[in-house]
Amino acid sequence: MASIVTQAGRIAWKDLRIELRSREIIYTMAFFGALLVVIYSFAFPAKADLVRAAVPGMLWVTMAFSGTIGIGRAFDRERENDTMRALLLAPIPRLAVFFGKAISITALVLAVSLVCAPLIALFFNAPLFEEAPMLLLVIVLGSAGIAVIGSVFAATLLKVRSRDVLLPVILYPLLVPLFVAGTNATAALLTASPNIDGVLVSDPNFPAAWYWIQFLGFYDLAFLVLSFWIFESLVIE
Amino acid sequence: MPLDRVVIEKVGKRYGSERALHGVSLELRGGSMCALLGHNGAGKTTLLGILSTLVRASDGKITYRAGDQAVEGDDVRREIGLLAHASLCYGELTAFENLALVGKLYEVASDRPALTALLDRVGLDVRARDRVARTYSRGMLQRLALARAMLTRPSLVLLDEPFTGLDRGGALQLGEQLGELRATGAIVVVVTHDLEAIAGRTDHVAILQRGRLVFEERRPDDGGGYDYDALKDLYHRHAN
Structure with missing residues (x-):
């Protein structure tokens, strides 16, 4: 019998295959994310010191907002022909369904983040990629967290009529610790100090960044364990 | 492990203060097609949901059996085939x-x-x-x-309004295929209002009214299926 991971992989691959064919979710998320960056460019002054303070927040708000669109639509797709029922009826651990959806949503949120982060860097001349590998790690952990927490509640709300309104209302409070950790980790990587000429130069605060990265990792892990525990009871009426 | 019997014992379902099912008891057997009839809101889909393991019963229990053995969990789901309107x-x-x-x-x-x-x-x-x-x-x-x-x-085939949206020819063809499934020894349970499509193929009728089982009858093994007039008569006498 195939393991949970294999079956989750099959479900995730099915989702990604559908998305590669329709490109509906990714285009919507990317367009919305890009739109937010454009709005930020009008709303925030592009001064070097302000940019470093504001960019982490811009990145994480963009990830959260476009991520919510992706999560909602990914689960709506399972509602259209009642395919979620079919997945839950399959003789596989129901956790594999959850895990598969979370993997595919992580990939979507990650892809959109990797489009929006360079846009933010471009529009604000922000030094986002000076510590690119660590920033990538922060974004991966953040995307996984958004997908894991979002998948649990999106699956629960699948049969609720006002799910589009309820999902962000339920999701965002639970994502607050993730945002705090994500923005702090990003801000720590963007820390700058003035040199002797008074020009700001990058001076990443690695201990702080690592602290928040570990926090992100633990938060993801905690919700993963909690999700494994409660998912089945939430999706069965 | 193909299922050959499903025993539903005093199954009830509550949604908040609403009772969708009250103590329904029914036995489903292999090689038999059970027509689950009743008006809208009678509890047919809820019972089908409970049978499919996708809805949790509030009371009572369902036992899935393969010979003398009780079957549970993934092994039950492996044996279920669901055909719905979607x-x-x-x-x-x-x-x-x-x-x-x-x-x-x-x-x-x-x-x-x-x-x-x-x-x-x-x-x-x-x-x-x-x-x-x-x-x-x-x-x-x-x-x-x-x-x-x-x-x-599947050895347990659950059908929820499978004829909706099909033309007469399509409905009759689907009915024939369900008859074939029954002939292979599967337990077939069909929820429908299209009595014509299942006429002559169903040998077991259960009628629900406001969540209660108000009528159940099974034709003997060699007694053939219920024809359209018999189904219509039972429906009008017991579902109203």
């Missing part, structure tokens, strides 16, 4: 891709020749099989849904 298929995948996905999840043979034979059996147009399912007509979708349900060779 196709349970992905619109952005082709017929072959939809069936291959089911084959992988259920770990049954889903190579192209096997799937082609199955699609031939349900009569899905050859030219449509490599097209994405969202381009299908209602009848084609229902054929694909039937192929999906039959791919796993």
Whole structure:
């Protein structure tokens, strides 16, 4: 019998295959994310010191907002022909369904983040990629967290009529610790100090960044364990 | 492990303060087709949901049996084939891709020749099989849904209004295929208002009214199925 991971992989691959064919979710998320960056460019002054303070927040708000669109639509797709029922009826651990959806949503949120982060860097001349590998790690952990927490509640709300309104209302409070950790980790990587000429130069605060990265990792892990525990009871009426 | 008996004992379901089912007891047997009848809101779909393991009963229990053995969990789900008004298929995948996905999840043979034979059996147009399912007509979708349900060779086939949206010919053809499933020894449970489509094939009738089982009758093994007039008469006498 195939393991949970294999079956989750099959479900995730099915989702990604559908998305590669329709490109509906990714285009919507990317367009919305890009739109937010454009709005930020009008709303925030592009001064070097302000940019470093504001960019982490811009990145994480963009990830959260476009991520919510992706999560909602990914689960709506399972509602259209009642395919979620079919997945839950399959003789596989129901956790594999959850895990598969979370993997595919992580990939979507990650892809959109990797489009929006360079846009933010471009529009604000922000030094986002000076510590690119660590920033990538922060974004991966953040995307996984958004997908894991979002998948649990999106699956629960699948049969609720006002799910589009309820999902962000339920999701965002639970994502607050993730945002705090994500923005702090990003801000720590963007820390700058003035040199002797008074020009700001990058001076990443690695201990702080690592602290928040570990926090992100633990938060993801905690919700993963909690999700494994409660998912089945939430999706069965 | 094919199921040959399902025993429903005093099953009830509450949604908040609303009671959808009250102490329903019923026995379903292999090689039999049970028509679950009743008006809208009678609790038919809820009972089907509980039978499919997708809805949790508030009271009572259901025992799935294969010979002397009780079957539980994933082993029960492996034996269930569900055909509903919705196709349970992905619109952005082709017929072959939809069936291959089911084959992988259920770990049954889903190579192209096997799937082609199955699609031939349900009569899905050859030219449509490599097209994405969202381009299908209602009848084609229902054929694909039937192929999906039959791919796993289920021994408990649950049908929730499977004839909705089908033309008369399609409904009668689906009825014939359900009769064939019954002949293979499967337990078939059908929720429908289309009595004509199941006439002559169903040998067990259960009628629900406001969540209660108000009538149950089973024809003897050699007694043939209920004809349309008999079904209509039972429905009008007990469902109202």
